[in-house]
Amino acid sequence: MTLTELKYIVAVARARHFGHAAEACFVAQPTLSVAIKKLEDELGVTLFERGGSEVSVTPIGAQIVAQAERVLEQTAAIKELAKQNKDPLAGPLRLGVIYTIAPYLLPPLVKTMIDAAPQMPLILQENFTVKLIEQLRQGELDAAIMALPLPEQGLMVQPLYDEPFVVAVPRNHPWATRKEIPAEDLKQETMLLLGSGHCFRDQVLEVCPEMARFSSGGNGMQRTFEGSSLETIRHMVASGIGLTVLPRASVRDMHDPNGMIAFVPFAPPVPSRRVVIAWRKSFTRRAAIDAICKAVGECDLPGVQMVSVAEAA
Numbered sequence: 027m028t029l030t031e032l033k034y035i036v037a038v039a040r041a042r043h044f045g046h047a048a049e050a051c052f053v054a055q056p057t058l059s060v061a062i063k064k065l066e067d068e069l070g071v072t073l074f075e076r077g078g079s080e081v082s083v084t085p086i087g088a089q090i091v092a093q094a095e096r097v098l099e100q101t102a103a104i105k106e107l108a109k110q111n112k113d114p115l116a117g118p119l120r121l122g123v124i125y126t127i128a129p130y131l132l133p134p135l136v137k138t139m140i141d142a143a144p145q146m147p148l149i150l151q152e153n154f155t156v157k158l159i160e161q162l163r164q165g166e167l168d169a170a171i172m173a174l175p176l177p178e179q180g181l182m183v184q185p186l187y188d189e190p191f192v193v194a195v196p197r198n199h200p201w202a203t204r205k206e207i208p209a210e211d212l213k214q215e216t217m218l219l220l221g222s223g224h225c226f227r228d229q230v231l232e233v234c235p236e237m238a239r240f241s242s243g244g245n246g247m248q249r250t251f252e253g254s255s256l257e258t259i260r261h262m263v264a265s266g267i268g269l270t271v272l273p274r275a276s277v278r279d280m281h282d283p284n285g286m287i288a289f290v291p292f293a294p295p296v297p298s299r300r301v302v303i304a305w306r307k308s309f310t311r312r313a314a315i316d317a318i319c320k321a322v323g324e325c326d327l328p329g330v331q332m333v334s335v336a337e338a339a
Contacts, residue, residue, distance in 0.1 A: 029101060031065045032094040034058050035073055036164065039091040042080045095163060102165030103308035113145070114313040120149045121318065122158040122170035126226040126256055127301060130275040131171065134325035135318075143317050155225045162306055169305040169315055171322075173225055181304040184315070185333040186322045190274045190298040191230070192329075193290045196266045202288035209292060216268030218259045221252045229299050230271045263287055273299065274329030300333075 037047035038058070048055040066073055073087035083091060123132060132150065139148060151158075151167065156177060158170040176183065193207045201207060220227040253259035259270050264286035272289070280289045303322075305315055323332050 027065060027068060029098065031061050032097055034061050035065065035087075035091055036094050036098065038062065038074060038081060039083050039087070040160065042082070044081060099163060099165050099306065099308060103306075103310070114311040115143045115146045115317060117145075118147050118149045119311070119314050119318070120151070120166070120168045122151045122153055122161060122167045122172075124155055124158065124170075124172050124225060125152050126220070126224060126273060126276075127171055127173070128152045129257070130273075131322070131325065131327065134327070135321055138321040138324050139317070142321055146314060146317065154223050156223075159304070162304065165306070168309060168311070169303055169318065171301065171303050173229065173299040173301050176302075176304065180307070182307050182309075183302050183304045184319060186301045186303055186319060187327065187330040187332045188298055188300050189327075189330045190296045191271050191292060192274055192277055192280070193292065194260065194263050194270045194272050194277075194287050195290060196263060196269075197286050197288055198266075199269070199288065201269075201290060204290050206291045206293040209297065212269070212271075218262050218268050218270040219252055220256070220259065221254060226256075226273065226299075230297075260287065271297075275327040278328055280329075301330075 034047065034051060037050050038044060041047040041050060044059055045055050048058040051058060062073065069090070071086050071090070072084050073090060075082040075084055128150075136148060136150075139146070151161075153161070155172050158167065158172060159176065159181070161167040162170055162181065171186065193201070193212070195201045219230065253262055256272060256276055260272070260276075262268070263270050277289050279285070280291075303315065303318060309315075
């Protein structure tokens with residue numbers, strides 16, 4: 027049994043497909059398949075049910091894959107322990123960020139980190155929350171910036187900032203001159219939402235009850251459309267299709283008189299999200315996490331409220 031074989035079975039369990047797993051591991055599919063068959067023969071069990079277009083994990087396979095994940099995580103921890111006597115800010119940091127935060131946080135964050143820790147380049151990846159957590163557990167990421175609530179326990183989590191939501195309306199919409207908009211008023215309008223899988227969609231549905239009732243088949247908003255990204259949805263709003271809810275940091279200027287969109291604050295209680303950084307308990311480069319937290323605190327993010335060290339504790 028080798029670590030490579032354990033990596034292969036974890037990849038197949040995640041992808042439910044031998045070909046896709048091989049691509050993720052940067053090997054040829056026959057190489058991966060032979061290695062997994064060798065491991066199955068060695069253990070005397072069948073890990074995967076092969077048939078059709080999707081691979082299924084057997085009950086004993088699920089247990090072995092879970093153990094393999096823990097082994098791989100501990101292996102990564104051993105490598106980190108070997109670096110304890112070295113500068114924790116020396117060497118790349120693999121940082122994941124969810125889609126609705128990355129475009130607005132990364133530009134100032136990368137610039138700040140280049141100035142503060144040029145010896146620690148950031149290897150960046152955008153993805154969904156569930157995927158980032160999975161990569162954290164596998165040791166494929168060192169840390170991830172996401173928004174609460176998180177569906178996974180067992181990670182170290184430190185708050186970074188609180189971010190209110192705002193309503194985006196076409197410039198010629200009657201609400202464009204409003205000072206604020208109650209969340210319940212959204213039921214009157216055609217709304218644009220992110221597609222399934224985006225945690226920001228779930229957060230918007232949670233804090234805007236009328237939208238949640240619509241999504242579950244009740245009498246909510248008149249109509250909804252979905253977009254693949256906040257920027258795509260922003261363009262759809264500008265074209266007059268409907269309204270949307272955006273995180274405040276995605277709006278650089280709330281009062282741009284020449285823009286095609288008007289941004290209006292919510293009436294109290296203002297919906298918001300808490301953005302955090304998460305990492306494995308076994309990750310030993312705590313100084314690197316602290317450096318990221320400090321850099322985020324120095325970023326110019328419009329409308330957000332940074333969480334102090336005391337509040338984070």
